[in-house]
Amino acid sequence: MAFARRSFKPISTTTSFFRRRLLTTTTDDITVETSVPFTGHNCEPPSRSVSTNPKELLSFFTDMALMRRMEIAADSLYKSKLIRGFCHLYDGQEAVCVGMEAAITKKDCIITAYRDHCIFLGRGGTLLESFAELMGRQAGCSKGKGGSMHFYKKDACFFGGHGIVGAQVPLGCGLAFAQKFRKEDHVTFAMYGDGAANQGQLFEALNMAALWDLPAILVCENNHYGMGTAEWRAAKSPAYYKRGDYVPGLKVDGMDAFAVKQACKFAKEHALKNGPIILEMDTYRYHGHSMSDPGSTYRTRDEISGVRQERDPIERIRKLILAHDLATEKELKDIEKQARKEVDEAIAQAKESPMPEESELFTNVYRKGLGVESFGTDRKELRATLP
């Protein structure tokens, strides 16, 4: 297929998601094959052939490049002590959230654990809100009061951002409960890692989801390490897609955005008709568990660079775009440069954002504070009335 090439318009400097208007026929169907076939458990896996179009292919590239840049920049910010506490980076796993978003709407709910920055972006969050939150500033998505692990975007049905391993799975089944209660045609994706996959509460919630046919999709982002513990040391059965027993499951190449998209589309259809399903995304994180973890004491550098070489999600899309002649190498490099530029601008803006007012210590303790008194460390020195 030949596409007319035009010089692309200068990209606007908004900090929202990088959008490019392709002047070619953007909805011409392209069929892409997933890297590997799906493996099903108690279900017929979907086809390896995924339909897409140039617009979507380029948006996958752009979105993932932006996410990758954001996480790498967060690494530097953390090392310069502008980000404190915990910081769990998602680079390497971008295909999971980008592929998922391509298959669903903003009325479908997503809930995840603490590796949430890119998922927040995928739901429509901005770079500014993200960096400002990481640096504890007013412009942050949680006004600086949450931090890295507590990003939320309720208007896009993104419910966080949770620090307690595994807790988000019953919460996600609760979101699905509400969707079913209200007879909505929407589903919930409850994301968790291979570390959380052994949590008892997950099985408690999955049992109820199956009993009550809740539209819950449990997505195990299996990056093969629960903090420093490899999956084979933590799970008697690391076939997480099978762990639901009576609940069907699908094993997916999580580094292939199209496999993810296909799996999520399949899962959504399934969940609306038949109740819960488990998706195991075979993925990988380049960084350690968090910024406190070099990530190299429990795995070899060869392994990390090997995955980067063979399976990097962005490289995969780059190759597809080039193979289908949708952009030149230079154009793709320009997109990455633009992503870098947007990230740098967002960081600069975030640095300008002030820290929260001291009075914010006492806000949002309750939705309805009833005029109750709250106290600072020295209650004779600092008290407040909760609005």
Added chain:
Amino acid sequence: MLGIVRQNVGGARGLSSQGLGNYVMRLRPVASAMRNYSAGTKEMTVRDALNSTLDEEMAADPNVYVMGEEVGEYQGAYKITKGLLDKYGPERVVDTPITEAGFAGIGVGSAYHGLRPVIEFMTFNFSMQAIDHVINSAAKSNYMSAGQINVPIVFRGPNGPAAGVGAQHSQCYGAWYGSVPGLKVLVPYSSEDARGLLKAAIRDPDPVVFLENELLYGESFPVSAEALDSSFCLPIGKAKIEREGKDITITAFSKMVGYALKAAEILEKDGINAEVINLRSIRPLDRATINASVRKTNRLVTVEEGFPQHGIGAEICASVVEDSFGYLDAPIERIAGADVPTPYAANLERMAFPQIEDIVRAAKRVCYRSVPLAATA
């Protein structure tokens, strides 16, 4: 029985002159002891009060639903949810497996998405299985999300000891939950309390821990016409003066309110006019009412069934010392559960939880030392 001051006790110190002198006795009828029926005064058990409240709130708001073990077909382990399944169906009265962490989490998640769950813990001892969801998933969410995600959930069920149920089934969780910012913790005593506070809890946009008492479920209390109205709500964070008095303040909550009222009757005979405060709310704690009372009476005894260390009485004591130290005529006394896991044998269990005579004894101690100070060194 008025005007008796010093005869009965061999105390070294008498009361201050403001204490027992001439006073007017204003006794409120102890609800459980008297059955005064005036035209229009109805009586209702706490169980029926809770049941009728759930019924009315479910009828008024389609987002309210009940979830827990045996709440549906079994009609409730303690029959609090009796009849609700027939009336509202299994989508709104949800029987769960015995998986507290799971269903508490599901409840909180549904509240994130705008439903108004009433989660029943068969007893609050089992809430420990789910306590991460009560605290980390529910209580803190509004703060961590800077107001985006509020959690309009109620966790309710019996709290504290019953009778002979042993160590694992007898703990009071008021102090634990009461310490967490972001939660509201309510402790009804009477049927009016049960109705008004449960309605307030269900309508509140924040997570509420609602601590009932199994032994109170069957007790009857008079309820006013106002309390029977479906719009009846009690304010959260306001204690009730159950019995006005001038000589000492006794704070209590839940079943201990009844004990404190009985103790007050006994103390009256000894010339001590006790003011009994029914806390109704552990968080927010009504420090204003407690302090105002102590400023009036100058003496305080706190009563609770829970473990003494880091308990509700400890917080009340600290609050009064901070805000009203100059008004105290005696050190504050705490009556609490014994500092042991609850024994089963009836005599030992009796020693493990406050009895009326404990409250009376402590009250007399704050009025005048029954033991000279030197002997306690």
